[in-house]
Amino acid sequence: IPILTKLDFEFHHCHERTLTLLKKVVPRAVVPTAKNFVVGLGAIVFNEGQLLVVKDRFSKGYKLPGGHIDKNESFKDALKREVYEETGVEVAFESILNIGHFRNGQFGAASLYIVCTASVLTAHIQINDPDEIIEARWIDPEAFLQSADANKYNKSVVKAALSNKELKL
Numbered sequence: 001i002p003i004l005t006k007l008d009f010e011f012h013h014c015h016e017r018t019l020t021l022l023k024k025v026v027p028r029a030v031v032p033t034a035k036n037f038v039v040g041l042g043a044i045v046f047n048e049g050q051l052l053v054v055k056d057r058f059s060k061g062y063k064l065p066g067g068h069i070d071k072n073e074s075f076k077d078a079l080k081r082e083v084y085e086e087t088g089v090e091v092a093f094e095s096i097l098n099i100g101h102f103r104n105g106q107f108g109a110a111s112l113y114i115v116c117t118a119s120v121l122t123a124h125i126q127i128n129d130p131d132e133i134i135e136a137r138w139i140d141p142e143a144f145l146q147s148a149d150a151n152k153y154n155k156s157v158v159k160a161a162l163s164n165k166e167l168k169l
Contacts, residue, residue: 037101037110041075042066042154043083044161045091047120050138051158054086057134061149064115064158065089065136079116087136088126091118097164098157115157 001021005011009021013034022031042064045052053062065086069078076093083091094117105111127133141162145155 037112038105039069039075039112039114040067041069041079041082041114041116042157043079043091044097044115044117044158045083045089045120046141046161047123047138049140051141051144052083052087052089052120053137053139053144054133055135056132058132059151061147061151062137062139062144063151064154075114075116079118083118085129086127086133088128089123089136090121092121094118097161100153100157113153117161 001019004021004023007023009023012020012022012031014020020034024031043052043066044064052065054065055062065083066079067082067086069075070081073081079093080091083089096114097117098115100111100113100115102111102113123138125136125138127136141158144150144158
């Protein structure tokens with residue numbers, strides 16, 4: 001790598017087993033940037049008028065269950081897996097409600113956050129990831145919207161879900 005960088009090669013991107021360097025042979029050549037965002041998702045799940053929320057060890061207040069999409073995993077499968085890992089609740093994907101883009105995300109990259117709605121298959125809560133999640137519960141949506149600790153973005157998408165129940169994308 002030091003030899004190649006001395007020959008004007010530049011880092012482009014890397015994965016678990018590969019590293020890509022490039023050298024522009026044409027001045028001002030346009031080379032698309034490598035992926036510069038992390039993709040995650042959140043789930044809006046209602047059951048009998050209650051909203052499923054979690055409290056984790058890293059942030060204040062309640063938030064929507066969700067997390068990162070694993071390599072080669074569809075967002076539908078990731079949604080089911082993350083909700084189950086964090087709450088023990090089994091869900092079925094319904095629709096995409098919103099996509100948010102946040103510049104200052106985890107790992108020094110931007111975050112692409114897909115918020116989906118899901119229907120409940122089993123409502124019993126059992127935290128399967130106690131290293132991350134300290135509480136999971138069903139809460140009145142209005143209490144969530146009024147909470148000073150809840151994330152503003154999460155509040156806005158829950159509010160949209162409540163007012164647009166027929167919207168399915």
